[in-house]
Amino acid sequence: MSGPVQSVERAAAIVQLLASTEEPLGLAQIAAALSLAKTTAHGLLGTLCDVRFVEKDEDGCYRVGRDLLQIGSTRLDPNELRAHALNWTDALAARTGCAARVAMFREGAAIIAHHVFAIGSQEQTLEVGRRIPLHATALGKVLLAFDPGAARSVLSRPVQSFTYRTITERSALLRELADTRENGLAVAVGECEPEIAGIAAPVRDRGGYVVASVGITGSVDELCDARHRPRQTLEDEVLRVARAVSREFGHGRAA
Amino acid sequence: MSERYVAAIDQGTTSTRCLVFDRQGRLVALTQEQHSQHYPRPGWVEHDAAEIWRLVCRLLPEALRTAAIDPSEIVSLGLTNQRETVVVWDRLTGEPVTPAIVWQDTRTGPLLPAIAEELDATVIHARTGLPLATYFTGPKLRWILENDESLRERAETGELLFGTMDTWLLWNLTGGPRGGVHATDVSNASRTMLMDLRTLQWDDELLAVMRVPRRALPEIRPTMGAHGVTTAPVAGIPVGAVIGDQQASLFGQTAFESGEAKCTFGTGTFMLLNTGDQPVLSRHGLVTTVAHQMEGEPTVYALEGSVAVAGALVEWCRESLGLIRSPAEIETLAASVDDNGGCFVVPAFAGLYAPHWESRAQGIVAGLTAYITKGHIARAVLEAVALQTQEVLAAMNNDADLPLLSVAVDGGMTSNNLLMQTVADVLDVPVVRPMMAETVALGAAYAAGLAVGYWSDQQVLRRQWHRAAEWHPMIDPQRRAQMLQQWSRAIELSVAWGRPHPPV
Numbered sequence: 001m002s003g004p005v006q007s008v009e010r011a012a013a014i015v016q017l018l019a020s021t022e023e024p025l026g027l028a029q030i031a032a033a034l035s036l037a038k039t040t041a042h043g044l045l046g047t048l049c050d051v052r053f054v055e056k057d058e059d060g061c062y063r064v065g066r067d068l069l070q071i072g073s074t075r076l077d078p079n080e081l082r083a084h085a086l087n088w089t090d091a092l093a094a095r096t097g098c099a100a101r102v103a104m105f106r107e108g109a110a111i112i113a114h115h116v117f118a119i120g121s122q123e124q125t126l127e128v129g130r131r132i133p134l135h136a137t138a139l140g141k142v143l144l145a146f147d148p149g150a151a152r153s154v155l156s157r158p159v160q161s162f163t164y165r166t167i168t169e170r171s172a173l174l175r176e177l178a179d180t181r182e183n184g185l186a187v188a189v190g191e192c193e194p195e196i197a198g199i200a201a202p203v204r205d206r207g208g209y210v211v212a213s214v215g216i217t218g219s220v221d222e223l224c225d226a227r228h229r230p231r232q233t234l235e236d237e238v239l240r241v242a243r244a245v246s247r248e249f250g251h252g253r254a255a
Numbered sequence: 256m257s258e259r260y261v262a263a264i265d266q267g268t269t270s271t272r273c274l275v276f277d278r279q280g281r282l283v284a285l286t287q288e289q290h291s292q293h294y295p296r297p298g299w300v301e302h303d304a305a306e307i308w309r310l311v312c313r314l315l316p317e318a319l320r321t322a323a324i325d326p327s328e329i330v331s332l333g334l335t336n337q338r339e340t341v342v343v344w345d346r347l348t349g350e351p352v353t354p355a356i357v358w359q360d361t362r363t364g365p366l367l368p369a370i371a372e373e374l375d376a377t378v379i380h381a382r383t384g385l386p387l388a389t390y391f392t393g394p395k396l397r398w399i400l401e402n403d404e405s406l407r408e409r410a411e412t413g414e415l416l417f418g419t420m421d422t423w424l425l426w427n428l429t430g431g432p433r434g435g436v437h438a439t440d441v442s443n444a445s446r447t448m449l450m451d452l453r454t455l456q457w458d459d460e461l462l463a464v465m466r467v468p469r470r471a472l473p474e475i476r477p478t479m480g481a482h483g484v485t486t487a488p489v490a491g492i493p494v495g496a497v498i499g500d501q502q503a504s505l506f507g508q509t510a511f512e513s514g515e516a517k518c519t520f521g522t523g524t525f526m527l528l529n530t531g532d533q534p535v536l537s538r539h540g541l542v543t544t545v546a547h548q549m550e551g552e553p554t555v556y557a558l559e560g561s562v563a564v565a566g567a568l569v570e571w572c573r574e575s576l577g578l579i580r581s582p583a584e585i586e587t588l589a590a591s592v593d594d595n596g597g598c599f600v601v602p603a604f605a606g607l608y609a610p611h612w613e614s615r616a617q618g619i620v621a622g623l624t625a626y627i628t629k630g631h632i633a634r635a636v637l638e639a640v641a642l643q644t645q646e647v648l649a650a651m652n653n654d655a656d657l658p659l660l661s662v663a664v665d666g667g668m669t670s671n672n673l674l675m676q677t678v679a680d681v682l683d684v685p686v687v688r689p690m691m692a693e694t695v696a697l698g699a700a701y702a703a704g705l706a707v708g709y710w711s712d713q714q715v716l717r718r719q720w721h722r723a724a725e726w727h728p729m730i731d732p733q734r735r736a737q738m739l740q741q742w743s744r745a746i747e748l749s750v751a752w753g754r755p756h757p758p759v
Binding site for chain 2: 077078079080082083086087088090091093094095114115116117119124126128
């Protein structure tokens with residue numbers, strides 16, 4: 001086993017130092033207090049600011065970031081999520097002709113944070129704010145597969161059956177979620193409503209944490225081939241848009 | 256055969272974006288970055304044109320890189336821009352000689368009576384379609400030239416070039432000091448207060464009033480045509496269209512026919528109604544403007560209801576008040592309460608534009624009681640955006656033959672569902688968002704693509720318009736009437752507050 005990672009130790013020391021003082025500290029003070037070279041301290045502070053554990057004020061002094069103070073209680077604002085996803089979900093709906101939706105985990109369910117209509121003149125209503133089941137939709141399965149909190153909330157008790165295709169057996173559901181993690185993509189075919197299918201993929205933040213899911217919904221005929229397998233081109237479109245929205249949150253982007 | 260794409264540069268008031276679209280008008284790549292806003296004095300707003308050009312130099316190559324597109328695959332580039340903002344630069348060095356004065360800037364307020372002395376405001380309106388207001392370029396140029404004697408001399412000797420943001424970027428894209436194209440298009444030129452709306456030429460009388468030497472001005476060209484080929488930051492891309500941002504979004508919404516309209520929620524709110532090949536002068540405080548022109552075809556005109564402050568108010572809540580951490584949070588905060596609690600915000604930061612044109616009006620918050628929380632303020636902020644839109648819609652319905660039965664919306668703020676519902680409520684018509692909120696860039700790309708035959712005609716583009724979301728009025732009509740009435744009173748207060756103080 002390797003020893004402690006020096007830069008992590010030093011970063012932790014900086015955060016502890018900033019948390020223990022009432023006034024923001026300047027670079028020189030921080031470097032002196034921890035016996036670090038100024039360039040080293042500057043590099044560490046830069047990264048800590050990037051991940052928002054530390055904030056720099058107008059005078060160039062550093063203090064503990066608001067995000068760190070609220071860690072564990074901060075959740076992504078669905079309105080923020082929609083603003084980031086807007087352009088890419090429009091492109092997804094335009095490319096596939098299907099309704100595009102973005103979901104996030106809230107209080108035991110997936111809630112729709114954004115919805116783009118399917119192409120066509122049929123009557124459609126905005127589903128924003130609607131709760132959909134985690135285990136029977138593609139959007140929900142992505143959240144279950146990647147969000148430990150979501151998984152805990154569902155897997156500890158029996159789940160509801162909506163159609164004869166709903167996966168209700170625990171071991172089958174666990175297998176399905178393992179597949180989702182492996183493929184980076186979830187599919188649901190007639191599991192919530194008969195004849196309705198969905199394909200979804202994870203939206204990740206800068207650190208790789210899954211904050212939401214994005215995907216398309218449509219008839220089984222639109223989304224799947226004759227053997228009820230999702231069409232490859234649609235899967236690719238969903239994956240591509242999931243990556244693009246993740247990039248909006250800083251994922252996979254060079255610092 | 257390799258793919259072919261069109262690109263658009265959208266140089267907006269707060270940020271610059273570069274977007275790439277495919278043949279179906281679908282977004283392939285998007286890069287964007289904000290630039291600095293400078294507020295050196297109350298009412299002054301400035302940009303650094305050199306900073307904006309540096310952003311373009313980063314964003315265009317980066318957009319191509321993220322989509323793995325070779326510059327040779329871009330068949331045409333559309334340039335769209337914040338309008339009226341004026342840049343003055345040195346022809347030889349290519350450096351701006353003064354900060355760009357932004358459209359929102361109100362420093363020319365005291366100059367307007369002097370201008371009206373020389374040429375009556377009704378004459379200016381008849382010739383340019385524009386009310387005499389701080390908003391437009393001409394007075395800003397006169398201010399620059401009167402404020403710095405040396406600049407006036409250099410302008411007269413031909414050392415300096417003038418332009419709106421489109422002209423500045425086109426000149427730099429096509430070579431800058433080494434042969435850059437010094438031109439603007441009719442849609443941008445129609446915002447300068449220097450162009451005759453019917454002849455589409457610079458007007459000598461207006462040039463004299465604004466003290467502008469003709470030789471410093473760009474050539475006025477059709478919107479769609481050959482505007483040169485880029486030499487930087489990516490060489491070899493033909494510039495097929497130059498178009499003001501609001502006219503671009505009218506185009507992006509495919510509102511090609513007379514009677515079709517759109518409303519964009521950006522820094523400000525801009526509702527435009529296509530009036531076909533005739534300029535219609537408003538009797539209710541709207542601006543008459545050129546919508547676009549294809550080389551060799553008749554000019555298309557529009558009526559415009561311009562509202563200076565919409566997204567800028569949300570940005571103010573974030574930047575200046577610290578009420579929210581990101582613009583999207585305004586919806587979260589506003590949704591934490593059921594109504595405005597009796598509070599109204601009139602964001603007359605740049606005076607009031609359409610339909611009031613009160614350059615001196617100042618912003619107010621009315622109806623404060625101890626009951627009011629930041630949630631109510633956030634609610635009042637969103638309602639202010641909607642209520643200002645209602646005023647321009649009412650003016651438009653008064654000017655036009657037929658009332659609008661629904662409103663096509665676009666812009667970044669359309670991601671705010673509560674705002675869109677509020678807009679539907681106060682406008683009392685359905686609000687429809689197309690499957691591309693970035694219609695400004697899309698319109699520039701459409702215009703650029705049409706110019707080079709990438710798309711055969713406008714009908715092809717119409718078939719690419721799809722509905723992405725729709726909001727219907729849900730408010731109690733009595734509550735709506737009450738809101739409109741309270742809003743009118745708040746507007747009166749804002750105008751009264753801006754009147755000159757009586758001497759003490």
